[in-house]
Amino acid sequence: MTYTNEEYAEMAIKANEEGKALKEVKGKLKLVEPAPIHLSDEQIVSQNKAMKISLINEANEKIAILQDVIDLDMLEADEEVQLKKWKKYRILLTRVDTSDVNALFPEKPV
Numbered sequence: 001m002t003y004t005n006e007e008y009a010e011m012a013i014k015a016n017e018e019g020k021a022l023k024e025v026k027g028k029l030k031l032v033e034p035a036p037i038h039l040s041d042e043q044i045v046s047q048n049k050a051m052k053i054s055l056i057n058e059a060n061e062k063i064a065i066l067q068d069v070i071d072l073d074m075l076e077a078d079e080e081v082q083l084k085k086w087k088k089y090r091i092l093l094t095r096v097d098t099s100d101v102n103a104l105f106p107e108k109p110v
Helices: 005-018 041-071 079-094
Strands: 021-025 028-032
Touching (some): 005 028, 041 079
Antiparallel strands (some): 021 028
16 A cells, blocks of 8 residues: 555654554554563663763753852852762762663652
């Protein structure tokens, strides 16, 4: 069966919304459960490293802003407490062993 670009796009959007995959079954496009993705240990370690870098960068940004607030005496609410939490979080991130495929990352401060 032939589908127009619009029909295909409509099916693809629906599949995405439902967390499904598009698959041709007996000449017709069907929404099916996606096949599980199996990553190699190398891929997982690579993702762990990227995640660690990204989370440390985010923590650095939060810390820099909170430090500026304190340095310029522009404190509101619990910003000094937030700064300590983000610094602790950053330290915990640096201790994550990304070479472990089961690496656990600390929870972000709230």
